[in-house]
Amino acid sequence: MIAKEFSELIVGPVNKNLCNAHLIGLSFGYSQLMANVSLIFYLVIGAVLQKDDDTISGFHIFICSFVFIFASQTASNAQSYGPDITKAFLASIKIFTLMFTPTKINAIDEPPQKLLTVDHFQGEIEFKDVWFRYPSRPKQWVLKGFNLKIKANDCIAIVGESGQGKSTLINLLLRFYDVTFGEILIDGADIRSYDVRNLRA
Numbered sequence: 001m002i003a004k005e006f007s008e009l010i011v012g013p014v015n016k017n018l019c020n021a022h023l024i025g026l027s028f029g030y031s032q033l034m035a036n037v038s039l040i041f042y043l044v045i046g047a048v049l050q051k052d053d054d055t056i057s058g059f060h061i062f063i064c065s066f067v068f069i070f071a072s073q074t075a076s077n078a079q080s081y082g083p084d085i086t087k088a089f090l091a092s093i094k095i096f097t098l099m100f101t102p103t104k105i106n107a108i109d110e111p112p113q114k115l116l117t118v119d120h121f122q123g124e125i126e127f128k129d130v131w132f133r134y135p136s137r138p139k140q141w142v143l144k145g146f147n148l149k150i151k152a153n154d155c156i157a158i159v160g161e162s163g164q165g166k167s168t169l170i171n172l173l174l175r176f177y178d179v180t181f182g183e184i185l186i187d188g189a190d191i192r193s194y195d196v197r198n199l200r201a
């Protein structure tokens, strides 16, 4: 019963692939035919040229024929990489654009002005009316007016369903992203006034 249903279901894909297989077979046969036809063509041309010119030997014709055949084969092989080359080119543009896009939150270079450090960290963290959406999904708010105050030395757990924004809170705390609205305070000072390098150390 199952085998019958299965064989009925695969009739469509089999017919479709059968057609493709025939096309591939034909094109392969055609390319082989053309390789042999071109060899005959070069040999005939060589023979005609040799008739009028005594300096051309059979050896020359042989060498020239193979140079042409291998060159055309290599050129056609290289051409088959055409679509991949285009894809690689477009991908490299994306990679280099990403690499050369200046980051809004620079965690590598020395900041231009003196920033706060968390050397004397007391430990109070406050999320104050935080609104946040990821730049890649500007229509979806992850945090909408989120408030949370964690007192120094308090140990808390953030629980919630998957996709509710728990990891996002940590991403914001380490300044992988900046809040869209609202503020995050560490020991009463806005997180943006801290040196990011020190914040993540």
Ligand SMILES: Nc1ncnc2c1ncn2[C@@H]1O[C@H](COP(=O)(O)OP(=O)(O)OP(=O)(O)O)[C@@H](O)[C@H]1O
Pocket: 134, 136, 137, 142, 160, 161, 162, 163, 164, 165, 166, 167, 168, 169
């Ligand atoms: N880098 C990102 N770009 C765009 N959207 C993101 C990104 N990271 C997370 N999101 C989206 O933000 C929302 C909150 O994700 P988050 O990872 O903070 O949830 P979570 O509570 O940590 O989930 P889980 O319990 O599965 O770890 C989800 O809808 C998620 O799809």
Ligand SMILES: [Mg+2]
Pocket: 166, 167, 168
């Ligand atoms: Mg998570």
